[in-house]
Structure formats: structure tokens, C-alpha cells
Amino acid sequence: MTYFNPDSEDAAIEKPTIALFGELGWETLNCYHETFGPLSLLGRETMAEVVLPSRLRAAIESNSATVYLCVLHLRSIGFEHKL
Numbered sequence: 001m002t003y004f005n006p007d008s009e010d011a012a013i014e015k016p017t018i019a020l021f022g023e024l025g026w027e028t029l030n031c032y033h034e035t036f037g038p039l040s041l042l043g044r045e046t047m048a049e050v051v052l053p054s055r056l057r058a059a060i061e062s063n064s065a066t067v068y069l070c071v072l073h074l075r076s077i078g079f080e081h082k083l
Contacts, residue, residue, distance in 0.1 A: 060067045
């Protein structure tokens, strides 16, 4: 039998947030059991990699004008990252 705790982080925060992203049209995926390295489901080497560069690059290329303005803003507040 599986125990369900309604006060857990999963029930109180994670599942409602994932549902909201789905309603907003985002693709969601449960990666709780993801493995890392060359066979990673998302192409991550470690759990610390929270940005998926290949997906981010594709999104930037398909939304280049909007992203360009966002990059200018991020640079203006001191954020610098190389894709």
C-alpha cells in the first residue's frame, strides 16, 4: 500500500505547480528517477544542471526578437551566461 501525505512538498507545491505549467501550455515531465550522464533522459550530466541548453537554444531561436529584449535586460542587471 502507498502512503499519501497531503502535507508533503510533492502534494502541496510540486503537483499543483506542474498542473499550472500544463494549463499554461508548457510540456512537463516527472524526472524524479532520472539518471545522469550520457544516457540522461534530458541530457544532463548532474542534478545541478537546471537549465537545458539544447532546449533553451531552440526556444531562443524560435522566439529571437522577444528573447533578444530579455537578454538585453538580463545583461543590464548584471546577469551573464554563455549558451
